[in-house]
Amino acid sequence: MATKASKGKTYTILPVTRVEGHGKVTIHMNDAGVVEYARLHIVEFRGFERFILGRPFWEVPVMVQRLCGICPVSHHLAAAKAMDRIVGGEQLTPTAEKIRRLMHYGQMFQSHALHFFHLSSPDFLFGADGTAESGFAAPPAKRNIIAVAREFPKLAVQGVMMRKYGQEVILATAGKKIHGTGAVPGGVNKNLSVAERDALLKDVDQMTAWARSAVTIARDYTMEHLAELAPFGSFDSNHLSLVRESDGALDLYDGVLRAVDKDRNMILVDVNCQRYLDVLMEEVRPWSYMKFPFLKELGPDHGWYRVGPLARLNTATFIDTDEAYTAHKEFRELQKDRSNNITMCYHWARMIELLHSIEKIRELLLDTDLQGKELLTSGPRREEAVAIIEAPRGTLFHHYRVNRNDEVTMCNLIVSTTNNNEPMNRAVTKVAKDHFSGRREIPEKLLNYIEVAIRAYDPCLSCATHALGGMPLVVELYDAGGGLVARRVRGAGQPV
Amino acid sequence: MNRVTFTIDGKEVKAIRGQTILKAADAAGVFIPRLCAYRDLTPNGSCRVCSVRVNGRIQAACVQTVAEGAIVENETPELLEYRRNIVDMLFVEGNHFCMFCEKSGFCELQALAYRFGIKAPRYPFLYPKRDLDMSHPHVFLDHNRCILCGRCVRASQDMDGKNVFQFVERGGRKRLQVNGDSLSETDLKATDEAVSVCPVGALMKKRVGYEVPVGRRRYDEKPIGDDIEMKGEK
Numbered sequence: 001m002a003t004k005a006s007k008g009k010t011y012t013i014l015p016v017t018r019v020e021g022h023g024k025v026t027i028h029m030n031d032a033g034v035v036e037y038a039r040l041h042i043v044e045f046r047g048f049e050r051f052i053l054g055r056p057f058w059e060v061p062v063m064v065q066r067l068c069g070i071c072p073v074s075h076h077l078a079a080a081k082a083m084d085r086i087v088g089g090e091q092l093t094p095t096a097e098k099i100r101r102l103m104h105y106g107q108m109f110q111s112h113a114l115h116f117f118h119l120s121s122p123d124f125l126f127g128a129d130g131t132a133e134s135g136f137a138a139p140p141a142k143r144n145i146i147a148v149a150r151e152f153p154k155l156a157v158q159g160v161m162m163r164k165y166g167q168e169v170i171l172a173t174a175g176k177k178i179h180g181t182g183a184v185p186g187g188v189n190k191n192l193s194v195a196e197r198d199a200l201l202k203d204v205d206q207m208t209a210w211a212r213s214a215v216t217i218a219r220d221y222t223m224e225h226l227a228e229l230a231p232f233g234s235f236d237s238n239h240l241s242l243v244r245e246s247d248g249a250l251d252l253y254d255g256v257l258r259a260v261d262k263d264r265n266m267i268l269v270d271v272n273c274q275r276y277l278d279v280l281m282e283e284v285r286p287w288s289y290m291k292f293p294f295l296k297e298l299g300p301d302h303g304w305y306r307v308g309p310l311a312r313l314n315t316a317t318f319i320d321t322d323e324a325y326t327a328h329k330e331f332r333e334l335q336k337d338r339s340n341n342i343t344m345c346y347h348w349a350r351m352i353e354l355l356h357s358i359e360k361i362r363e364l365l366l367d368t369d370l371q372g373k374e375l376l377t378s379g380p381r382r383e384e385a386v387a388i389i390e391a392p393r394g395t396l397f398h399h400y401r402v403n404r405n406d407e408v409t410m411c412n413l414i415v416s417t418t419n420n421n422e423p424m425n426r427a428v429t430k431v432a433k434d435h436f437s438g439r440r441e442i443p444e445k446l447l448n449y450i451e452v453a454i455r456a457y458d459p460c461l462s463c464a465t466h467a468l469g470g471m472p473l474v475v476e477l478y479d480a481g482g483g484l485v486a487r488r489v490r491g492a493g494q495p496v
Numbered sequence: 497m498n499r500v501t502f503t504i505d506g507k508e509v510k511a512i513r514g515q516t517i518l519k520a521a522d523a524a525g526v527f528i529p530r531l532c533a534y535r536d537l538t539p540n541g542s543c544r545v546c547s548v549r550v551n552g553r554i555q556a557a558c559v560q561t562v563a564e565g566a567i568v569e570n571e572t573p574e575l576l577e578y579r580r581n582i583v584d585m586l587f588v589e590g591n592h593f594c595m596f597c598e599k600s601g602f603c604e605l606q607a608l609a610y611r612f613g614i615k616a617p618r619y620p621f622l623y624p625k626r627d628l629d630m631s632h633p634h635v636f637l638d639h640n641r642c643i644l645c646g647r648c649v650r651a652s653q654d655m656d657g658k659n660v661f662q663f664v665e666r667g668g669r670k671r672l673q674v675n676g677d678s679l680s681e682t683d684l685k686a687t688d689e690a691v692s693v694c695p696v697g698a699l700m701k702k703r704v705g706y707e708v709p710v711g712r713r714r715y716d717e718k719p720i721g722d723d724i725e726m727k728g729e730k
Binding site: 054055056058059062063066087174175176179180181182184185189190405406407 | 595596598628630631636702703704705706707708709710711712
């Protein structure tokens with residue numbers, strides 16, 4: 001449908017595919033046809049923070065993981081870590097902590113593999129559409145994992161098998177591949193049997209080789225297309241994550257909060273997680289259910305930050321596994337002493353974490369503590385607890401209060417995607433400004449540019465939703481006064 | 497003279513005169529599903545899951561006594577359908593969220609649903625608004641999951657010598673009531689038999705949670721009734 005309008009207009013893209021859940025993008029143009037800003041609207045509402053109230057606290061780790069089918073382990077472990085403190089058992093036994101870490105690295109491994117191979121690889125592999133205008137402009141029919149399987153079968157199989165391996169690690173530690181019960185307040189409910197360990201060790205070399213190769217693919221792709229990738233949806237920002245308390249190393253399971261600015265100056269220095277409310281605030285904006293967190297000291301305009309693989313590789317002093325250590329150093333070389341602010345570098349960073357995760361899995365599998373019998377611990381009860389964990393998509397905050405009757409009386413969750421709310425809006429705005437301004441039509445490839453920018457963050461807009469084939473989109477055009485001028489709709493797999 | 501012989505689905509079963517069909521079937525290794533019946537608690541025949549046909553008439557096997565030469569039908573498509581319907585209705589009448597219920601894998605209602613091949617409810621959920629009583633230091637009562645089987649009522653009276661639980665109201669409003677404003681005001685102890693007989697996750701000890709990993713729970717490997725049927729195979 002033609003989109004002629006003499007006044008300022010708004011384009012709406014709904015829903016966004018190959019991300020988790022549902023979102024909507026609107027692009028707002030002024031009278032001159034220049035993009036002023038774009039917004040990613042989160043229109044889903046989950047309500048977990050409300051309906052968990054009054055429930056027994058030990059239910060929480062199992063209940064809240066139902067927020068998601070892709071990274072439930074992160075919610076499971078974050079809630080369990082909070083409940084550890086409630087039962088006074090935050091100093092876990094070595095067996096319990098290592099089982100949980102193994103579960104977490106399994107989760108990280110499968111989620112990163114899923115994102116890179118299943119969700120993002122179509123953008124890279126089928127980039128060129130012949131017009132040489134962009135690397136992300138493949139026709140919709142090819143932008144899916146089915147096409148990857150057809151044309152790059154070896155790569156597709158690697159993606160599937162790596163995800164499967166991660167799921168097997170979760171099964172062995174949590175009892176189920178999705179929505180297990182392994183982490184309980186004060187510890188875990190099972191150790192790792194020798195048979196389970198040996199089954200996982202059998203494939204760890206192959207997984208490491210594939211992870212190594214994934215880092216190479218991501219690195220080479222980034223370096224070869226740097227001229228296009230560097231400005232794509234990019235902007236300077238702060239970065240926030242957990243780091244290991246003792247030495248600032250990358251730690252995905254536990255640690256202290258650290259933030260650096262665009263030049264990698266430390267702006268939040270290793271803050272204890274229990275104090276997160278002293279340093280963070282959330283802003284509410286009327287057009288989205290998702291809040292906008294920021295560092296209190298810098299305020300909402302300057303205190304927003306990015307989380308996730310890119311942020312973690314900017315904040316961490318180093319990575320404590322051999323191959324990922326080297327890969328991280330190479331990654332850092334690109335921007336020298338500055339933070340890496342290139343949005344599309346999320347993918348490279350994600351693959352370095354994939355490699356780190358499998359290295360950690362191997363290290364843990366060889367540790368005999370995993371066969372230990374001491375699974376639970378407890379101490380003096382508390383009535384309030386905060387737990388923070390690095391989920392695949394970024395820093396995840398769980399905060400609870402529990403009364404003496406064991407009922408949850410308060411719950412506050414700041415999920416990874418919420419932390420990336422402002423950055424995702426900025427990325428969409430940047431892409432829209434760079435590629436949308438001055439146009440009178442809505443070319444198909446433009447819709448994918450926006451999705452590629454959002455997808456770099458691997459957002460989880462809450463529930464697990466996958467769409468294969470063409471993206472179902474609704475584009476709405478509004479004039480400067482907010483009136484609907486034109487509307488363009490495409491269902492899943494249909495041409496526009 | 498105290499012995500009687502009858503058949504269940506054509507299988508000859510010997511029983512003691514005065515015994516219920518359910519008890520005789522258990523002893524003979526024939527599983528008749530049940531929810532309100534529990535070991536030696538006085539049966540009250542309320543859930544009707546154990547319905548069988550006795551000489552053509554539908555009877556509750558937990559209260560109907562054996563008779564010489566009786567022909568009992570148990571595993572017929574018709575009875576299976578009745579039982580499925582009862583279990584289906586119990587699911588939608590309360591708020592049963594197996595996915596995060598700590599009784600999952602130990603729950604008799606869930607295990608029966610699996611045994612009957614119920615994959616999804618056929619009736620609309622009622623989503624009743626029910627309370628959770630967390631006042632007791634060691635036990636909690638989640639009315640969302642109560643199926644009104646009355647096991648706790650009878651166990652408290654017959655086995656614990658107390659009277660902690662009773663039913664109040666009737667029909668769709670019938671509910672379990674405790675002898676006080678809340679559970680903490682009763683003389684219930686965590687060690688009482690009443691706490692251990694609940695077939696679902698309604699009356700539970702606190703802070704036990706998910707201590708048994710998935711895969712090692714009671715009904716993870718073997719279906720409900722397997723222990724009884726094993727006796728028959730021997």
